[in-house]
Amino acid sequence: MDMLQQVIDKFKLNVLMIEDVPQSFSSSVYKIQLNDYRIVYIKIPYSKAKLELEFTVLKRFHYELPVPEILDYWEGNENVTGALLLSAIKGVPIREQVGTNLAYDIGVHHAILHSIVPNEQDYKSVVSNVYGQWSEFxxxxxxxxxxxVKEVIDPRLYEQSLKHFDRQLNLLPSPDGPSFIHMDFRPGNILVHENQVAGIIDFESVRIGATEMDFTKINRDIFMRYPGTRDSYQKGYESIRPLIDLQEVLPFYRFIDAFNSIGWCKRRGIEKHQTFLQENLAYLNRFLRIWDS
Incomplete structure (x- = not known):
């Protein structure tokens, strides 16, 4: 709270109430109600690199996508990495079942993001360009x-995973891009209001790369859970730009996501993320069993 108070003082805010924002894994985020009852958000990334990246991307996307407006920015000091003061968007993260109408609108907004063409200034910015070395990335x-992952799973499953990865990586089609990719495009980062997309948040991991990696988490969290959403999403997406053949790439990227998620759980605390760990472990076992049969 001392760190938060420093940020509040720096932004000269008259605060009425503070709430933690849950499910923010690479930043500390706080919902702030001011004395005049306006709502703003303070975001304190865990590193200065993430702070600078989010600041750069939010400015870049401001007129292209429904993203939070930057109201103030602090570069930080020796004790605090820095912070962003962000406007509130009227909407809430997706927490309930996704229907076909919302899936269509998610497709539209995802395609708009992928349609933003990186320009010369973008390539000179803090946004990493990994498109030209996609396989290496x-x-x-x-x-x-x-x-x-090696410390968590059975050695045989680990070796199976490495062999599958090395074999399938060489079979991928040519990457689709270069495009801006969110890298964490999931329900928690999609704000909705009245069953429509109201905003997209959390741009700390954005890169210039190939679009195919960006479909992984909505496949896991939406397409695989709610029947009909993938077709509706595809129609929405293709109303803006052509969509790659998802069936050709999603199995491989879903496999990578499960494997990497196990490693993420190890880094962030196995006990704290036990449910997520077991979900991904079960998927990895099932996927490799079917693939190798």
């Missing part, structure tokens, strides 16, 4: 979690 991303 996927490999590095996968193996960065491998040592963590």
């Amino acid at each position: 996927i490999r590095s991303h996968f193996y960065s979690f491998a040592e963590d």
